Amino acid sequence: MNPKATRWAKSVAMVATILAVSSCDVLPRSGPTKREIYAGSVQREGDAFVIAVNDRVTRATAVIPALGFSDSFRNAGAVAADVIRPGDTLSLTIWENVDEGLLASEGVNFTSLDSVQVDGAGFIFVPYAGRIRAAGNSPEAIRRIITEKLQDQTPDPQVEVRREAGDGATVTLIGAIAGTGVYPIERPTLRLSGMLAAAGGVAVAPESAQITVIRGNQRSTIWFQDLFDDPRYDIALRNGDRILIEEDTRSFTVLGATGAQSVIDFESQTLSGIEAIAQAGGLQANAADPTGVFVFRNEAEEVAAQVLGRNDLIGAQRMVYVLDLTQPNGMFMARDFLIRDGDLLYVTEAPFTQWDKTIAALTGSLGSVNALSTLAGQ
Incomplete structure (x- = not known):
């Protein structure tokens, strides 16, 4: 092959490779770049509000799940623990001050009535005392009623009433x-x-x-x-x-240049941005852009109105909150900003990472071009 033609072919292949690799669309990455996220903002005719987190934003968005008894x-x-109810079960012991009593067996001066259940109408039946109202009374009150019923039939009866665990x-x-x-x-x-x-x-x-x-x-x-x-x-x-x-079933999703990309459960009642990053394994030291930590959320109308200072919003709004950890108070903002159920935490890659990928892809592509050129010249 003509040496000039070979050099020309190599030059064309190199230019084509550089142009292809320099296009972001052909490089592998974990998600959109910071520039692309800002390009989708309402300020640039997109459909989401991109807001930098500051003290006012952290106060407006500090919505904690409202739990509490009415x-x-x-x-x-x-x-009262000793009030008898329908369905409760009572145990009765009755002592009689005679050798042969009404209830006691021969040679025994007491009798036990176990598992006496209070019926649906609230009554129990005691032999010789009859049908007695138990529901609404305490064991002591029932004891007095039974004693009064029996004392005309047996001398000086002694009655003990115990409430057992029942169905009432x-x-x-x-x-x-x-x-x-x-x-x-x-x-x-x-x-x-x-x-x-x-x-x-x-x-x-x-x-x-x-x-x-x-x-x-x-x-x-x-x-x-x-x-x-x-x-x-x-x-x-x-x-x-x-x-x-x-x-607790609340969770948030983590994507991008973090230690873990997954759905993560809340581990406490409240979760700050810095705690969420820590639960995700932190930022990847060799890939993450600490100026590009984003929280995607569908914000309620009233909260979005406070954040944006507007009164013309209708319904929930798509909000993208930006945390810049490189600012002097960036860590404090991330500590004070609360993550909520369903949030998406996304960390962009640093520009250097994309450049490094470009160089790596370019080096590999040029090596392939040279190999092809060598084979073509043989």
């Missing part, structure tokens, strides 16, 4: 708890904390556990930790309450 739950007084006053515990089941409301379990302890405690990390109490058609949810931080949340239980223990 007033009707918190203000309910404790139910119970709550149901389900979900992430050590012992799911139906539990009676007794003196140690009048309140929520005592009932949870009786069931063996929660079976998930306390930091991410949520407690929902369902009472009739009402329901309220709190964080497990709040139960012990605020005594008002240790509410009195009611018959038929259902207690559901769940693990």
